Amino acid sequence: MKISVLGEGTRCRLCHDCTARGFAICAALDKTELRELAQLSRHVRFESGATVFAQANIATSSFSVHAGTLRLYKLLPDSRRQIVGFALPGDFLGLPGLPRHEFSADAIGRVTLCQFSKESFATFAENRPQLLRRMIELAGRELARAQEHMVLLGRRSAEEKIASFLIGWRDRLSGIGRGGEIMPLPMKRLDIADHLGLTIETVSRTFSKLERDGVIQTFASGVVLLDTPRAEALSAGIS
Protein backbone atom coordinates (compact mmCIF):
# COMPACT_ATOMS: atom_id res chain seq x y z
CA MET A 1 0.00 0.00 0.00
CA LYS A 2 1.32 3.38 -0.98
CA ILE A 3 1.54 5.79 1.87
CA SER A 4 0.04 9.15 1.20
CA VAL A 5 2.96 11.51 1.30
CA LEU A 6 1.49 14.88 0.51
CA GLY A 7 4.57 16.93 1.02
CA GLU A 8 7.78 16.51 -0.88
CA GLY A 9 10.22 13.94 0.47
CA THR A 10 13.48 15.78 0.89
CA ARG A 11 16.77 14.58 2.22
CA CYS A 12 17.27 15.94 5.69
CA ARG A 13 20.37 18.11 5.96
CA LEU A 14 19.34 20.12 8.97
CA CYS A 15 19.53 17.63 11.81
CA HIS A 16 21.89 19.86 13.75
CA ASP A 17 19.19 22.43 14.33
CA CYS A 18 16.22 20.06 14.46
CA THR A 19 13.80 21.14 17.18
CA ALA A 20 13.11 17.55 18.19
CA ARG A 21 16.79 16.72 18.43
CA GLY A 22 17.05 16.77 22.22
CA PHE A 23 14.39 14.14 22.89
CA ALA A 24 14.48 11.97 19.74
CA ILE A 25 16.74 8.97 19.22
CA CYS A 26 19.27 11.31 17.64
CA ALA A 27 20.15 12.55 21.10
CA ALA A 28 22.40 9.49 21.28
CA LEU A 29 24.48 10.50 18.27
CA ASP A 30 27.50 12.71 17.76
CA LYS A 31 27.91 15.23 14.93
CA THR A 32 29.46 12.82 12.47
CA GLU A 33 26.89 10.12 13.09
CA LEU A 34 24.14 12.67 12.82
CA ARG A 35 25.35 13.66 9.36
CA GLU A 36 25.57 10.03 8.40
CA LEU A 37 22.06 9.29 9.64
CA ALA A 38 20.75 12.33 7.79
CA GLN A 39 21.98 10.68 4.61
CA LEU A 40 19.67 7.77 5.31
CA SER A 41 16.61 9.79 6.15
CA ARG A 42 14.20 11.98 4.31
CA HIS A 43 11.75 14.50 5.59
CA VAL A 44 8.13 13.75 4.81
CA ARG A 45 5.04 15.82 5.44
CA PHE A 46 1.46 14.72 5.95
CA GLU A 47 -1.59 16.92 5.93
CA SER A 48 -4.30 16.65 8.59
CA GLY A 49 -6.08 13.33 8.55
CA ALA A 50 -3.58 11.59 6.26
CA THR A 51 -2.56 8.06 7.15
CA VAL A 52 1.17 7.60 7.71
CA PHE A 53 0.93 3.83 7.91
CA ALA A 54 -1.75 1.24 8.54
CA GLN A 55 -1.97 -1.60 11.01
CA ALA A 56 -0.79 -5.01 9.81
CA ASN A 57 1.02 -3.59 6.80
CA ILE A 58 4.60 -4.69 6.35
CA ALA A 59 6.72 -2.10 8.08
CA THR A 60 9.43 -1.09 5.65
CA SER A 61 10.09 2.29 7.24
CA SER A 62 10.69 3.68 10.68
CA PHE A 63 9.86 7.26 11.61
CA SER A 64 10.96 9.85 14.06
CA VAL A 65 8.36 12.54 14.64
CA HIS A 66 9.70 15.98 13.86
CA ALA A 67 6.65 18.20 14.30
CA GLY A 68 2.94 17.75 14.90
CA THR A 69 0.74 15.14 16.56
CA LEU A 70 -0.33 11.70 15.37
CA ARG A 71 -3.01 9.37 16.63
CA LEU A 72 -1.95 5.75 16.90
CA TYR A 73 -4.87 3.37 16.90
CA LYS A 74 -6.12 -0.15 16.48
CA LEU A 75 -9.43 -1.12 14.94
CA LEU A 76 -11.65 -4.09 15.62
CA PRO A 77 -13.43 -5.71 12.66
CA ASP A 78 -16.68 -3.96 13.57
CA SER A 79 -14.83 -0.64 13.60
CA ARG A 80 -14.59 -0.13 17.31
CA ARG A 81 -11.42 1.88 17.75
CA GLN A 82 -8.82 2.14 20.49
CA ILE A 83 -6.30 4.93 20.28
CA VAL A 84 -3.23 3.42 21.93
CA GLY A 85 -1.43 6.72 22.10
CA PHE A 86 -0.62 10.06 20.56
CA ALA A 87 2.81 10.58 19.07
CA LEU A 88 4.61 13.87 19.57
CA PRO A 89 7.94 15.28 18.37
CA GLY A 90 10.78 12.97 19.35
CA ASP A 91 8.67 9.81 19.34
CA PHE A 92 9.97 6.88 17.35
CA LEU A 93 7.59 4.74 15.31
CA GLY A 94 8.39 1.33 13.89
CA LEU A 95 10.73 -0.46 16.27
CA PRO A 96 13.00 -3.00 14.63
CA GLY A 97 12.14 -6.61 15.38
CA LEU A 98 8.48 -6.36 14.49
CA PRO A 99 7.89 -7.01 10.79
CA ARG A 100 4.46 -5.39 10.66
CA HIS A 101 2.96 -2.20 12.01
CA GLU A 102 1.08 -2.99 15.19
CA PHE A 103 -1.25 -0.02 14.78
CA SER A 104 -2.30 2.62 12.32
CA ALA A 105 -1.02 6.16 12.51
CA ASP A 106 -2.52 9.29 11.13
CA ALA A 107 -1.79 12.95 11.26
CA ILE A 108 -3.72 15.30 13.53
CA GLY A 109 -3.03 18.60 11.86
CA ARG A 110 0.07 18.90 9.71
CA VAL A 111 2.86 16.53 10.65
CA THR A 112 6.46 16.21 9.57
CA LEU A 113 8.58 13.12 10.14
CA CYS A 114 12.03 11.79 9.48
CA GLN A 115 11.60 8.62 7.51
CA PHE A 116 14.18 5.81 7.43
CA SER A 117 14.20 2.60 5.53
CA LYS A 118 14.09 0.01 8.28
CA GLU A 119 16.79 -1.95 6.57
CA SER A 120 19.30 0.85 6.30
CA PHE A 121 18.46 2.09 9.76
CA ALA A 122 19.12 -1.39 11.13
CA THR A 123 22.49 -1.45 9.36
CA PHE A 124 23.33 1.97 10.72
CA ALA A 125 22.33 1.00 14.29
CA GLU A 126 23.95 -2.43 14.03
CA ASN A 127 27.20 -1.50 15.74
CA ARG A 128 26.19 1.58 17.64
CA PRO A 129 25.41 0.40 21.15
CA GLN A 130 24.78 3.97 22.21
CA LEU A 131 21.91 4.21 19.75
CA LEU A 132 20.60 0.75 20.58
CA ARG A 133 20.56 1.60 24.27
CA ARG A 134 18.72 4.79 23.48
CA MET A 135 16.10 2.78 21.64
CA ILE A 136 15.72 0.42 24.58
CA GLU A 137 15.26 3.45 26.78
CA LEU A 138 12.58 4.92 24.53
CA ALA A 139 10.83 1.55 24.21
CA GLY A 140 10.91 1.13 27.98
CA ARG A 141 9.43 4.55 28.50
CA GLU A 142 6.72 3.79 25.98
CA LEU A 143 6.01 0.50 27.72
CA ALA A 144 5.72 2.26 31.07
CA ARG A 145 3.28 4.70 29.54
CA ALA A 146 1.25 1.84 28.09
CA GLN A 147 1.08 0.14 31.46
CA GLU A 148 -0.04 3.32 33.14
CA HIS A 149 -2.72 3.60 30.50
CA MET A 150 -3.92 0.08 31.27
CA VAL A 151 -4.62 1.18 34.82
CA LEU A 152 -6.61 4.08 33.46
CA LEU A 153 -8.61 1.92 31.06
CA GLY A 154 -9.23 -0.91 33.47
CA ARG A 155 -9.76 0.74 36.80
CA ARG A 156 -10.76 4.35 36.64
CA SER A 157 -13.94 6.40 36.43
CA ALA A 158 -14.75 8.72 33.56
CA GLU A 159 -13.82 11.79 35.59
CA GLU A 160 -10.49 10.29 36.63
CA LYS A 161 -9.80 9.28 33.05
CA ILE A 162 -10.26 12.80 31.75
CA ALA A 163 -8.24 14.34 34.58
CA SER A 164 -5.47 11.79 34.07
CA PHE A 165 -5.44 12.44 30.37
CA LEU A 166 -5.13 16.19 30.87
CA ILE A 167 -2.36 15.87 33.44
CA GLY A 168 -0.51 13.35 31.27
CA TRP A 169 -0.85 15.55 28.23
CA ARG A 170 0.40 18.56 30.15
CA ASP A 171 3.44 16.57 31.30
CA ARG A 172 4.23 15.33 27.83
CA LEU A 173 3.99 18.80 26.35
CA SER A 174 6.21 20.28 29.03
CA GLY A 175 8.63 17.40 28.46
CA ILE A 176 9.19 18.64 24.92
CA GLY A 177 9.30 22.28 25.89
CA ARG A 178 5.74 23.06 24.91
CA GLY A 179 4.35 23.73 28.33
CA GLY A 180 2.28 26.88 28.82
CA GLU A 181 -0.72 28.42 30.50
CA ILE A 182 -3.15 27.31 27.85
CA MET A 183 -2.71 23.71 26.79
CA PRO A 184 -3.56 22.96 23.17
CA LEU A 185 -5.58 19.80 22.53
CA PRO A 186 -5.14 19.13 18.82
CA MET A 187 -7.21 15.95 18.93
CA LYS A 188 -11.00 15.90 18.72
CA ARG A 189 -13.40 14.77 21.41
CA LEU A 190 -13.91 11.50 19.55
CA ASP A 191 -10.16 10.85 19.64
CA ILE A 192 -10.10 11.45 23.37
CA ALA A 193 -13.07 9.11 23.80
CA ASP A 194 -11.40 6.36 21.80
CA HIS A 195 -8.21 6.86 23.78
CA LEU A 196 -9.89 6.65 27.19
CA GLY A 197 -12.40 3.90 26.48
CA LEU A 198 -15.38 6.25 26.67
CA THR A 199 -17.97 7.63 24.29
CA ILE A 200 -17.85 11.12 22.89
CA GLU A 201 -20.91 12.07 24.94
CA THR A 202 -19.28 11.01 28.20
CA VAL A 203 -16.13 12.94 27.31
CA SER A 204 -18.18 16.04 26.58
CA ARG A 205 -20.23 15.71 29.76
CA THR A 206 -17.10 15.19 31.84
CA PHE A 207 -15.35 18.23 30.40
CA SER A 208 -18.50 20.20 31.20
CA LYS A 209 -18.56 18.86 34.74
CA LEU A 210 -14.88 19.69 35.34
CA GLU A 211 -15.52 23.17 34.01
CA ARG A 212 -18.63 23.61 36.19
CA ASP A 213 -16.53 22.47 39.18
CA GLY A 214 -13.87 25.06 38.40
CA VAL A 215 -11.16 22.49 37.67
CA ILE A 216 -10.58 23.49 34.07
CA GLN A 217 -11.57 26.10 31.58
CA THR A 218 -12.03 25.22 27.93
CA PHE A 219 -11.29 27.40 24.93
CA ALA A 220 -11.31 26.79 21.22
CA SER A 221 -7.53 26.80 21.40
CA GLY A 222 -7.25 24.40 24.31
CA VAL A 223 -7.70 23.92 28.02
CA VAL A 224 -6.46 25.78 31.09
CA LEU A 225 -6.06 23.96 34.40
CA LEU A 226 -7.60 26.25 36.99
CA ASP A 227 -7.41 23.88 39.94
CA THR A 228 -4.27 21.89 39.26
CA PRO A 229 -4.11 20.20 42.69
CA ARG A 230 -7.66 18.94 42.26
CA ALA A 231 -6.90 17.69 38.75
CA GLU A 232 -3.74 15.99 39.98
CA ALA A 233 -5.62 14.35 42.84
CA LEU A 234 -8.23 13.00 40.44
CA SER A 235 -5.44 11.89 38.13
CA ALA A 236 -3.64 10.07 40.94
CA GLY A 237 -6.84 8.31 41.93
CA ILE A 238 -7.27 10.10 45.25
CA SER A 239 -10.98 10.52 45.97
Add this chain to the structure above:
Amino acid sequence: MKISVLGEGTRCRLCHDCTARGFAICAALDKTELRELAQLSRHVRFESGATVFAQANIATSSFSVHAGTLRLYKLLPDSRRQIVGFALPGDFLGLPGLPRHEFSADAIGRVTLCQFSKESFATFAENRPQLLRRMIELAGRELARAQEHMVLLGRRSAEEKIASFLIGWRDRLSGIGRGGEIMPLPMKRLDIADHLGLTIETVSRTFSKLERDGVIQTFASGVVLLDTPRAEALSAGIS
Protein backbone atom coordinates in the same frame (compact mmCIF):
# COMPACT_ATOMS: atom_id res chain seq x y z
CA MET B 1 13.17 -2.70 50.90
CA LYS B 2 14.51 -6.20 51.21
CA ILE B 3 13.09 -8.61 48.70
CA SER B 4 11.83 -11.83 50.14
CA VAL B 5 14.07 -14.47 48.65
CA LEU B 6 12.86 -17.72 50.15
CA GLY B 7 15.11 -20.04 48.24
CA GLU B 8 18.87 -19.97 48.30
CA GLY B 9 20.55 -17.63 45.84
CA THR B 10 22.96 -19.81 43.88
CA ARG B 11 25.26 -18.91 41.07
CA CYS B 12 23.82 -20.25 37.83
CA ARG B 13 26.14 -22.70 36.12
CA LEU B 14 23.58 -24.51 34.07
CA CYS B 15 22.58 -21.98 31.44
CA HIS B 16 23.43 -24.37 28.63
CA ASP B 17 20.56 -26.65 29.53
CA CYS B 18 18.17 -24.01 30.85
CA THR B 19 14.61 -24.75 29.71
CA ALA B 20 13.87 -21.08 29.09
CA ARG B 21 17.00 -20.63 27.01
CA GLY B 22 15.33 -20.61 23.62
CA PHE B 23 13.01 -17.69 24.27
CA ALA B 24 14.85 -15.65 26.90
CA ILE B 25 17.37 -12.90 26.16
CA CYS B 26 20.11 -15.53 26.34
CA ALA B 27 19.02 -16.76 22.93
CA ALA B 28 21.18 -13.94 21.56
CA LEU B 29 24.36 -15.25 23.18
CA ASP B 30 26.98 -17.78 22.18
CA LYS B 31 28.48 -20.38 24.52
CA THR B 32 31.31 -18.21 25.80
CA GLU B 33 29.05 -15.25 26.46
CA LEU B 34 26.55 -17.52 28.14
CA ARG B 35 29.19 -18.71 30.56
CA GLU B 36 30.25 -15.16 31.18
CA LEU B 37 26.67 -14.03 31.83
CA ALA B 38 26.15 -16.98 34.16
CA GLN B 39 28.97 -15.55 36.28
CA LEU B 40 26.94 -12.38 36.73
CA SER B 41 23.67 -14.06 37.57
CA ARG B 42 22.28 -16.04 40.43
CA HIS B 43 19.26 -18.26 40.62
CA VAL B 44 16.62 -17.17 43.09
CA ARG B 45 13.44 -18.91 44.11
CA PHE B 46 10.21 -17.42 45.42
CA GLU B 47 7.35 -19.28 47.01
CA SER B 48 3.73 -18.66 46.05
CA GLY B 49 2.57 -15.17 46.85
CA ALA B 50 6.03 -13.77 47.56
CA THR B 51 6.82 -10.33 46.19
CA VAL B 52 9.82 -10.25 43.84
CA PHE B 53 9.90 -6.47 43.68
CA ALA B 54 7.54 -3.60 44.38
CA GLN B 55 6.40 -0.69 42.26
CA ALA B 56 8.37 2.54 42.63
CA ASN B 57 11.29 0.86 44.40
CA ILE B 58 14.70 1.58 42.98
CA ALA B 59 15.41 -1.18 40.50
CA THR B 60 18.85 -2.53 41.29
CA SER B 61 18.28 -5.91 39.65
CA SER B 62 16.94 -7.25 36.43
CA PHE B 63 15.40 -10.70 36.14
CA SER B 64 14.87 -13.33 33.53
CA VAL B 65 12.05 -15.71 34.39
CA HIS B 66 13.26 -19.30 34.49
CA ALA B 67 10.18 -21.18 35.70
CA GLY B 68 6.72 -20.35 36.99
CA THR B 69 4.28 -17.46 36.59
CA LEU B 70 4.28 -13.96 38.06
CA ARG B 71 1.61 -11.35 38.22
CA LEU B 72 2.75 -7.85 37.37
CA TYR B 73 0.48 -5.18 38.74
CA LYS B 74 -0.02 -1.56 39.62
CA LEU B 75 -2.03 -0.30 42.57
CA LEU B 76 -3.98 2.91 43.01
CA PRO B 77 -3.89 4.63 46.41
CA ASP B 78 -7.33 3.25 47.28
CA SER B 79 -6.09 -0.26 46.44
CA ARG B 80 -7.76 -0.68 43.09
CA ARG B 81 -5.44 -3.00 41.22
CA GLN B 82 -4.58 -3.46 37.55
CA ILE B 83 -2.60 -6.49 36.55
CA VAL B 84 -0.61 -5.26 33.58
CA GLY B 85 0.51 -8.74 32.62
CA PHE B 86 1.63 -12.16 33.65
CA ALA B 87 5.30 -13.07 33.26
CA LEU B 88 6.26 -16.52 32.03
CA PRO B 89 9.58 -18.31 31.45
CA GLY B 90 11.76 -16.26 29.12
CA ASP B 91 10.28 -12.92 30.09
CA PHE B 92 12.70 -10.18 31.09
CA LEU B 93 11.86 -7.86 33.97
CA GLY B 94 13.61 -4.60 34.71
CA LEU B 95 14.63 -2.99 31.44
CA PRO B 96 17.66 -0.74 31.64
CA GLY B 97 16.90 2.96 31.34
CA LEU B 98 14.17 3.05 33.94
CA PRO B 99 15.57 3.67 37.42
CA ARG B 100 12.51 2.40 39.29
CA HIS B 101 10.23 -0.58 38.94
CA GLU B 102 7.10 0.49 37.12
CA PHE B 103 4.99 -2.23 38.69
CA SER B 104 5.05 -4.82 41.44
CA ALA B 105 5.68 -8.47 40.72
CA ASP B 106 4.75 -11.46 42.76
CA ALA B 107 4.95 -15.18 42.38
CA ILE B 108 1.91 -17.26 41.44
CA GLY B 109 2.99 -20.67 42.64
CA ARG B 110 6.70 -21.35 42.97
CA VAL B 111 8.89 -19.24 40.70
CA THR B 112 12.58 -19.32 39.84
CA LEU B 113 14.42 -16.45 38.22
CA CYS B 114 17.87 -15.49 37.03
CA GLN B 115 18.79 -12.33 38.86
CA PHE B 116 21.35 -9.82 37.56
CA SER B 117 22.63 -6.69 39.11
CA LYS B 118 21.44 -4.02 36.71
CA GLU B 119 24.82 -2.40 36.79
CA SER B 120 26.83 -5.46 35.89
CA PHE B 121 24.26 -6.51 33.31
CA ALA B 122 24.50 -3.07 31.70
CA THR B 123 28.29 -3.41 31.57
CA PHE B 124 27.99 -6.86 30.06
CA ALA B 125 25.46 -5.70 27.44
CA GLU B 126 27.34 -2.45 26.76
CA ASN B 127 29.19 -3.68 23.71
CA ARG B 128 27.08 -6.60 22.63
CA PRO B 129 24.78 -5.21 19.95
CA GLN B 130 23.33 -8.68 19.43
CA LEU B 131 22.06 -8.69 22.99
CA LEU B 132 20.88 -5.10 22.81
CA ARG B 133 18.93 -5.84 19.67
CA ARG B 134 17.40 -8.85 21.36
CA MET B 135 16.26 -6.63 24.19
CA ILE B 136 14.72 -4.16 21.76
CA GLU B 137 12.91 -7.07 20.17
CA LEU B 138 11.57 -8.31 23.50
CA ALA B 139 10.58 -4.79 24.56
CA GLY B 140 8.82 -4.28 21.23
CA ARG B 141 6.94 -7.51 21.61
CA GLU B 142 5.92 -6.54 25.13
CA LEU B 143 4.79 -3.16 23.87
CA ALA B 144 2.69 -4.78 21.16
CA ARG B 145 1.09 -7.00 23.76
CA ALA B 146 0.38 -3.99 25.96
CA GLN B 147 -1.28 -2.19 23.07
CA GLU B 148 -3.40 -5.19 22.26
CA HIS B 149 -4.44 -5.26 25.88
CA MET B 150 -5.48 -1.62 25.71
CA VAL B 151 -7.97 -2.53 23.00
CA LEU B 152 -9.31 -5.25 25.25
CA LEU B 153 -9.62 -2.97 28.25
CA GLY B 154 -11.05 -0.02 26.39
CA ARG B 155 -13.32 -1.49 23.81
CA ARG B 156 -14.49 -5.01 24.54
CA SER B 157 -17.34 -6.72 26.36
CA ALA B 158 -16.84 -9.02 29.32
CA GLU B 159 -17.36 -12.11 27.19
CA GLU B 160 -14.86 -10.93 24.59
CA LYS B 161 -12.38 -10.10 27.33
CA ILE B 162 -12.50 -13.59 28.79
CA ALA B 163 -12.31 -15.26 25.37
CA SER B 164 -9.41 -13.03 24.37
CA PHE B 165 -7.62 -13.77 27.58
CA LEU B 166 -7.99 -17.52 27.11
CA ILE B 167 -6.83 -17.43 23.49
CA GLY B 168 -3.91 -15.17 24.39
CA TRP B 169 -2.91 -17.41 27.26
CA ARG B 170 -3.08 -20.47 25.07
CA ASP B 171 -0.84 -18.79 22.50
CA ARG B 172 1.68 -17.73 25.09
CA LEU B 173 1.86 -21.18 26.58
CA SER B 174 2.29 -22.81 23.21
CA GLY B 175 4.97 -20.21 22.41
CA ILE B 176 7.07 -21.61 25.24
CA GLY B 177 6.31 -25.21 24.43
CA ARG B 178 3.65 -25.64 27.07
CA GLY B 179 0.67 -26.07 24.80
CA GLY B 180 -1.68 -28.94 25.51
CA GLU B 181 -5.26 -30.14 25.58
CA ILE B 182 -5.92 -28.85 29.06
CA MET B 183 -4.66 -25.37 29.67
CA PRO B 184 -3.50 -24.61 33.21
CA LEU B 185 -4.61 -21.29 34.68
CA PRO B 186 -2.33 -20.78 37.65
CA MET B 187 -3.84 -17.39 38.50
CA LYS B 188 -7.01 -16.94 40.55
CA ARG B 189 -10.29 -15.47 39.39
CA LEU B 190 -9.45 -12.25 41.15
CA ASP B 191 -6.21 -11.99 39.19
CA ILE B 192 -8.08 -12.49 35.94
CA ALA B 193 -10.60 -9.85 36.98
CA ASP B 194 -7.89 -7.34 37.81
CA HIS B 195 -6.18 -8.11 34.52
CA LEU B 196 -9.30 -7.63 32.40
CA GLY B 197 -10.83 -4.65 34.19
CA LEU B 198 -13.74 -6.68 35.55
CA THR B 199 -14.93 -7.86 38.95
CA ILE B 200 -14.48 -11.38 40.20
CA GLU B 201 -18.25 -11.95 39.95
CA THR B 202 -18.35 -10.97 36.29
CA VAL B 203 -15.39 -13.24 35.56
CA SER B 204 -17.12 -16.12 37.28
CA ARG B 205 -20.43 -15.49 35.53
CA THR B 206 -18.70 -15.24 32.15
CA PHE B 207 -16.80 -18.49 32.63
CA SER B 208 -20.13 -20.09 33.52
CA LYS B 209 -21.78 -18.65 30.43
CA LEU B 210 -18.99 -19.85 28.14
CA GLU B 211 -19.24 -23.28 29.72
CA ARG B 212 -23.04 -23.33 29.35
CA ASP B 213 -22.59 -22.35 25.69
CA GLY B 214 -20.17 -25.24 25.13
CA VAL B 215 -17.21 -22.98 24.35
CA ILE B 216 -15.03 -24.12 27.24
CA GLN B 217 -14.93 -26.70 29.97
CA THR B 218 -13.43 -25.86 33.34
CA PHE B 219 -11.53 -28.19 35.63
CA ALA B 220 -9.64 -27.70 38.85
CA SER B 221 -6.47 -28.10 36.81
CA GLY B 222 -7.41 -25.64 34.09
CA VAL B 223 -9.59 -25.02 31.06
CA VAL B 224 -10.25 -26.91 27.84
CA LEU B 225 -11.34 -25.06 24.73
CA LEU B 226 -14.19 -27.11 23.31
CA ASP B 227 -15.24 -24.69 20.57
CA THR B 228 -11.98 -23.06 19.55
CA PRO B 229 -13.37 -21.29 16.46
CA ARG B 230 -16.08 -19.67 18.55
CA ALA B 231 -13.56 -18.62 21.18
CA GLU B 232 -11.27 -17.21 18.49
CA ALA B 233 -14.14 -15.33 16.90
CA LEU B 234 -15.06 -13.76 20.23
CA SER B 235 -11.39 -13.02 20.82
CA ALA B 236 -11.04 -11.32 17.46
CA GLY B 237 -14.12 -9.21 18.11
CA ILE B 238 -16.29 -10.83 15.47
CA SER B 239 -19.94 -10.91 16.58
Add this chain to the structure above:
DNA sequence: TGATCGGGTTGATCTCAATCAAGGACAACA
Protein backbone atom coordinates in the same frame (compact mmCIF):
# COMPACT_ATOMS: atom_id res chain seq x y z
C1' DT C 1 -16.93 -34.73 63.47
C1' DG C 2 -17.58 -30.29 62.99
C1' DA C 3 -15.52 -25.50 62.62
C1' DT C 4 -13.11 -22.39 59.86
C1' DC C 5 -11.34 -20.42 55.76
C1' DG C 6 -10.19 -19.32 51.01
C1' DG C 7 -11.85 -19.46 46.61
C1' DG C 8 -15.64 -19.73 43.63
C1' DT C 9 -20.57 -19.34 42.14
C1' DT C 10 -25.15 -17.38 41.80
C1' DG C 11 -29.02 -14.13 42.60
C1' DA C 12 -31.05 -9.37 43.36
C1' DT C 13 -30.41 -4.71 42.84
C1' DC C 14 -28.11 -0.53 41.60
C1' DT C 15 -25.29 2.70 39.03
C1' DC C 16 -22.30 4.67 35.81
C1' DA C 17 -21.59 5.21 31.35
C1' DA C 18 -23.69 3.81 26.78
C1' DT C 19 -27.17 4.68 23.69
C1' DC C 20 -30.72 7.26 21.49
C1' DA C 21 -32.22 11.69 20.20
C1' DA C 22 -32.21 16.58 19.53
C1' DG C 23 -30.21 20.84 18.96
C1' DG C 24 -26.42 24.55 19.10
C1' DA C 25 -22.08 26.83 17.30
C1' DC C 26 -19.38 27.77 13.67
C1' DA C 27 -16.96 27.44 9.25
C1' DA C 28 -17.21 26.72 4.28
C1' DC C 29 -19.57 27.72 0.39
C1' DA C 30 -23.11 28.38 -3.25
Add this chain to the structure above:
DNA sequence: TGTTGTCCTTGATTGAGATCAACCCGATCA
Protein backbone atom coordinates in the same frame (compact mmCIF):
# COMPACT_ATOMS: atom_id res chain seq x y z
C1' DT D 1 -28.19 34.85 2.88
C1' DG D 2 -29.29 30.49 3.50
C1' DT D 3 -27.48 25.62 3.20
C1' DT D 4 -24.63 22.06 4.48
C1' DG D 5 -21.49 19.63 7.29
C1' DT D 6 -18.55 18.93 11.28
C1' DC D 7 -17.97 19.08 15.94
C1' DC D 8 -19.73 19.52 20.29
C1' DT D 9 -23.21 19.65 23.96
C1' DT D 10 -27.21 18.32 26.55
C1' DG D 11 -31.29 15.54 27.87
C1' DA D 12 -33.88 11.06 28.39
C1' DT D 13 -33.56 6.30 28.70
C1' DT D 14 -31.32 1.83 28.77
C1' DG D 15 -28.23 -1.69 29.88
C1' DA D 16 -23.83 -4.11 31.00
C1' DG D 17 -21.38 -4.84 34.59
C1' DA D 18 -20.68 -3.38 39.60
C1' DT D 19 -22.18 -4.02 44.09
C1' DC D 20 -24.38 -6.32 47.85
C1' DA D 21 -25.54 -10.63 49.76
C1' DA D 22 -25.93 -15.44 50.28
C1' DC D 23 -24.28 -19.83 49.66
C1' DC D 24 -21.33 -23.86 47.97
C1' DC D 25 -17.30 -26.75 48.08
C1' DG D 26 -13.07 -28.70 49.32
C1' DA D 27 -9.02 -28.33 52.32
C1' DT D 28 -7.23 -27.91 56.81
C1' DC D 29 -7.25 -28.70 61.41
C1' DA D 30 -8.78 -28.99 66.31
